[in-house]
Amino acid sequence: ARQVRTKSWSSMRLSGVLAGDDPMQAIGNLVADWWIRELNKILVASLHGVYLDNVANDSGDMVNNISVTTGTPADANLISAEAILDTKQTMGDAAEDLSTLIMHSAVYTRLQKQNLIDFIPDARGEVRFPTYLGYRVVVSDTVQVISNGAGNPSGYVTYLLGNEA
Structure with missing residues (x-):
């Protein structure tokens, strides 16, 4: 393209x-x-x-679609270790090559509130990169928001990428 x-x-x-x-x-x-x-x-x-x-x-x-089509999302419809691991499993044995999550800031903030974001320093210790479950996290509000039709988000698309992506 x-x-x-x-x-x-x-x-x-x-x-x-x-x-x-x-x-x-x-x-x-x-x-x-x-x-x-x-x-x-x-x-x-x-x-x-x-x-x-x-x-x-x-x-x-x-x-791995965990969003809801109607109503308010429940815990099972929100980002979690289980949801990420189930998504990783769609790759089978190639899952070991996955390294990065791209998520909306609302999803990132939810993980921060739960104190689930870790930070690793760069080689010189000057910059700290956010990680979740060992995956580097990239925050972008350009990722798609799934709407429930009433103007409220019912989900967010989060991408799991490999090393060469």
């Missing part, structure tokens, strides 16, 4: 950036931040396409 992105910034926005101590670094940061957000959108949209294709063409054999 071909995906093209473009962005322009107003002269007013750039003049504020250029007035700082290091205008080139400020412009670089502005552009980098925009690209990070755009690449996140591309990644999640691509993942959602793979998800929808699996549901449509492979009977959802790689999907």
Whole structure:
């Protein structure tokens, strides 16, 4: 799939950036931040396409749907170790290659409230990466929210990815 992105910034926005101590670094940061957000959108949209294709063409054999179609989600419909492990099992013996979870901030916050998010430092100990069940966690509000039709979320799509994804 071909995906093209473009962005322009107003002269007013750039003049504020250029007035700082290091205008080139400020412009670089502005552009980098925009690209990070755009690449996140591309990644999640691509993942959602793979998800929808699996549901449509492979009977959802790689999907563990615990959402509800009506009413309020119960504990069995919320993220849990059991739900992640059941999802991992859809990969069979290839599950050992899984390394990353991409989840909505509401799901991440639920895990934080339960004190289930661990943090591991990078090689220099300067940055701490969130993990859940040993999987690195990436938080993105571009993941799909499942609506119950009344305007309330009845679920969130969470992706489990391998090392090379």
